[in-house]
Structure formats: structure tokens, C-alpha cells
Amino acid sequence: MPSQSVASNTREAKKSPGRNRRLPPEVREKQIIEGAIEFFAEKGFNGDTRALAAHLGITHSLLFKYFPNKEILIDRVYEEVFVGRWNPYWEMLIGDRTIPLLERLTKVYQSYYNAIKAYEWVRLFMFAGLKGSELNKRWLKFVVDHLVQPICVEIRHEFGLASLEDKPLQEMEKELVLGVSSRLVALCIRSHIYSVGVPNNCARLIELEVLTFYEGAKLAWPTLVSND
Template identity: 45%
Template structure:
């Protein structure tokens, strides 16, 4: 005799916990925080409808805080790129009471701790692919406030002409890019290619050492006439 099948009892009904009411400031912060993670995962092609669904709010509520997707994307830029910029970095580079190598290692180690995150790296990459101006604005900030400062400190260390006496050259800026891009690429390896990156502080110190050892060949040295574009 076969045992009869019994329908499992319906689960007892439990009252849902009431939703926490947020102040407008808290709600806005929640939206921005969720948008940062959402765009970092899916890129800026991600739809606000899906973002609203993940937040468990209506799309009209989302637009009450950010009338357009562009306004929300701009806020993401402000939060991720500008608010994490540390003005003290420039003071670290200028602090001549410490050896130049130590200053650059301190700056780039702290800088790496800010930019080498899942959100920062992927948002920066997606912004470039989407053709947004995140990259241009942020890189202009680096070129204006950090790169010439590093060139000036290296020239001073090597006893070369100041940047007032001899303007910073394109080759010098390229030299700084080589160091900067090498550190940023650590984040690409980790958060885009999913490759391990171990002991970032040690890698940053190594890259600074390699850079400074080769810098004397370029920094503060006048470019030969007609060298640009030569084979």
C-alpha cells in the first residue's frame, strides 16, 4: 500500500517588517551609493529603471532626487573622483624635509589606496568607453596639480633648471604618465582582468624607484631640436 502524498502545510504568515523611513538626505545618499555600485558593475548603459528596482523604490521617486540620468552620473563623478581627492597629496610631494623618493612613495601609496578600488577603476574605464568627460576632467586635474609639481621636485633634486626658467616639456609629462599609468594598471589587472595583485605598497615603491633611477635621463634635459616625431 503506497503512502498517500500530503501537501505540505502553508508557511505561517509573518508580518513584514515596516520599511525604515528615510530623511530626504538619507534617501539621496542611499541612491548615490547604490548608483556607484550599479554603474561600476554594469557601466553607464545601465538603466535607472533597474537601479530603482534594486533600491525597491519607484523610478519617479528616483527622478525626484535626480531629474535626469545625467544628473545622477555627475553626482557619481563628484562622489567617487572629486571627494576622494586629497589636497594633502600636494603638500606631501612638496615636503623637502624628506627625501624625494620617500615623498613620492608616500604620495603614490596613499593615492593607490584611493584609486585602486573596484568602483574607482571600473567607473573610470566605463566612463572612457561611454565617451563621458570624467576622464578628461580628472586627468586635467592631475596634469595641473600633480605632474608639474613632481617635475619641479625632481629638477630641484637633480640641480636642473626650475620650471620657471625652463617650462615643463611634453616628454617630461610623458615620463610622469609612465609612472602614473603603471600604478593605475594594477587596478585594471585586479578589477577588470581578475588577476591577483599582491602587496601593492611594495609594488608602488618598486615602480617609484625604477622611475627615479631613469628620471635623470629626461627630467630637466632640453629636448634636442627636431626630436619630436623623429623615428
């Protein structure tokens, strides 16, 4: 968390982003990152850096003093918007077998949806895919490693199936679990890309989505993983 003085200076910078204002380096860097998130969410990653500098109210040379090239800035945007929204508690909760698996899955996916439903997350995710950048691939690998695989481990345990040590993770298992998070992303796209409404009670919808997945997993997983 930024200090109170940094946060205060950042707020002042937003109110008065003039070119000649001197700001502490950490405040200026934060201002640039926040402005870049806003800019790229609107214009996409092909947005011109000179236009970005103008959007920020700073000179082009000052922008490149902090971020020598555009890819470095995009990487920082990725860290802030995607990795920065990740909650390590989700991984702890998934592995907590003192709580019924259905309850764990429901809580994790409801919280995950609340983290990714932000305007900038959805639009940056879509723009990254359209640009053909590596950001989406990096994020997908991150999600598989930190969410999908742990869920597959718990599903196998729940239904008395072979562990990953005995039977390697199957591609179809990953795809089935990814389908749940993809459904949540689709809800976000409806809001911020298609400008189409979503249900008022998304928490209840996610609860039902997870229940449907769980009941289906009872039938599907034994056909994918045997104890032979």
C-alpha cells in the same frame, strides 16, 4: 562626515529599502548615490535609470525628484568616487622639501594606489572611458594639475634644472610622470577587470617602481630641460 543619525538611517535604509519607507532627504540622497555607484560599477553608465530605481527599491519618479536627469547623477557619482578619494595631503607632501624627494614620491604613490584600487573606482573609470564621457578627461586634467605638475616642479628642483617660470613644462615631462600613475591603474585593472592576481606586496612593488622612475629621471630630465 555624516552625522551618527544620518549614518544610522542610511544603514537602516540598506537593510530595508522598501518603496514606501520615508527617509530624511539627506539620507535618501546618500542612499541613491551609494546605490548608483554600485549599479554603474556593475552595469556601466549606459545602465537604464528604471533598472537603477528598481535596484534601489524606489520609484522612478522618486529617483528623478532627487536627480532630475541621469547626467546630474553621474556627476555626483564622479565627485563621490573620484574627487572624494583625493587626499590634499599628497600635494602638501610632494612640496615638502624637508623630506627627500624619493621618499615623498614613494609615500604619495603608495597612498594613491590604496585610494584607487577599490572595485568601484576601477570599473567606473573603465566604463567612463568606453562610454566616451568627459569624466576621464576631467579626472586626467585634475591629476595633471594636482599631482603631475607639482611632481615635475620637484624633479626639476631636485636635479638643479630650470624652474617652470624659466622653462615651460614640457609634454614629455608630463607623460613620464603620468606613466607612474598609469602603472598603478594597470595593477587595479588586473584585479577588477581581468580578474588576474597582483603581487601580495604591492607596497614594495610601488617602492621599486618609484625607485626605477627616480633613477631614470636623473638621466632623462636634463635632456628635456636645460638651464640655457
